[in-house]
Every structure is written in C-alpha cells, then in structure tokens.
Amino acid sequence: MEPRYADERDLVTALKAGDRAACAAMVERFSPRIYRLALKLVRDPDEAEDVLQETFISACEHVSQFEGRSSLGTWLYRIATNAGLMHLRRRQPDTVSMNDPVELEEGEFVPRQLVDWGWNPEDHALNEELKRVMDEAIAMLPETLRAAFVLRDIEGLSTAEAAEVLGITESAAKVRLHRARMRLREHLSRYFAAHQVAGANGGQRDGTD
C-alpha cells in the first residue's frame, strides 16, 4: 500500500488544514529520525523522549507558521535541535549560548595525536569498547559543536541544511563541524594509540594473527 501523503506538499497542505491523519503521517515518517537526533544530542533516553514529544507538540501547534522555504524534515530538525539544546542548557547553565561564537584557543587546531590507527573502519565491525569511547567523545564536545556534527555527519544533512537548522551561516556551520571532527579524532586517536601498545598491528587485532 502506498504511504499516505507520499508527496510532501500534499502532507503540508493537509497539516495546515488541521487534518489529524496528516499529523499522524508526519509523526510516523519523522519520529525515528527526530528521536535519534534527540538521543545523540542530550544522551539520555528519558530526556530524548521529552525532546521528541516537545518537538511534535510544537510542530502540530505551529504548522501554520511553516512557510515551506525549507523541507518539513529540516523544519522539524530545527525545532528538535532547539529543544535539545534547551535541555542541555538547563542541565548545565554555564555552557555557552547557541549564539555565542565558538572561539577556541589557538592551540585547538594543532593535532596532538599523530598515531596511525592501523585500522580500517570498512574492515571491522565496531566492538562495544570502541562504541563506548565514541559515545564518550561525543559527550565531551561543547553542545554547539555536537549539534553541528550530529546533524551533518550522523544525520547526513547537507552543510546548507545543517546551517539552516542551527540558524547560522554555512561557513559558521563548516567551522563548527571541522572543530567537532578534529576533537573527536583526537579522542579516538588516544584509544587507538593505547590499543597499539597491546598488538603490533594495532586496532582491534589481538596479536594472534
């Protein structure tokens, strides 16, 4: 069976007319992605659920304000990102505001970890320890960098879309993305460096081959 409102324009028209079935169709289509984004941003299942609910409550209430300049998905991502950042700020009131420029000290751009990982992501499944280290690395990112990285590299938005969601220019989005990636690289490099001590081939190998 064809999904209802397969065409986004039809969906938006029905949403604006207050059609409940259209609202359900929007929730069906976008809730998995919005939940994933929320979970990556706030890193707590209960809070991610709050963000998910707040996003769709707000979207259903304010759909008349959706002007169709961006896609419906981008619009929902924007609501969810703002809700997620709000949660993070409530948790850590001292962290930077979304509008503050993310100015980092000069040394930030100098990579400290220069170790060959000896490991190809394409060749291996991720083990639990590496997944934990990857989660830790994301958790250590300042919220604005984290949002840029999650939107662009995990959710697969274009630079233009990510910039739109974050309400910043494309060049600012690129800067945040690059800084996020460089920090994550540093963190993961420390993990791979530690594992190379154990095995001559480094990475996930245990030295038996």
Add this chain to the structure above:
Amino acid sequence: MARTDERNGCRQFLAFFSDYIDGELEAALCQEIEAHLAACENCRLVVDTLRKTILLYQMSSPPELPADVEERLFKVLDLEPYLKHHRAHKGT
C-alpha cells in the same frame, strides 16, 4: 612522533581538511593541499584519521525508536487510533 610542523606550513592547511574530505574546496586550494599532503606524513595521517573518524560514526548503527516511546508519543499527541493503523501496515 613529532607534531605537525610549523616549518612545513601545516597550520595554514589544517582548517581546510574537513572541506577537503567533503570535496567542498575550490580546485586550486585542493591542489595545494594535495601537494602538501604528498610531502607531509603527519598531515596525511591527520587527514586519514579524520576521514576514519567520520566513517566510524557513520557506520555505527543508529538507535531505533522504541515501541513504548512511540506509543507514548502518539498518546500525548492524541493520535492513538492512528498508531494501530500504522503498526498494522508496518507489520505487513
């Protein structure tokens, strides 16, 4: 291993590595970076591990929306009747 070296001019290229990986650089700068990478082992390593960092996150399986979370979402939006319909079609 030594840090990326000021003398090789590494720092002027570092800020562009993400754009380079994403294929979003203009041709002239791209060529400059490639020439630098050919000569600088440390920067090759940084680009390689930066690329792998992105790949690692892209290949990690995304968390699914749990059924109970979905159920509560439909409930809070007063859309419960549609959830049954949705699940009936998802199951087929």
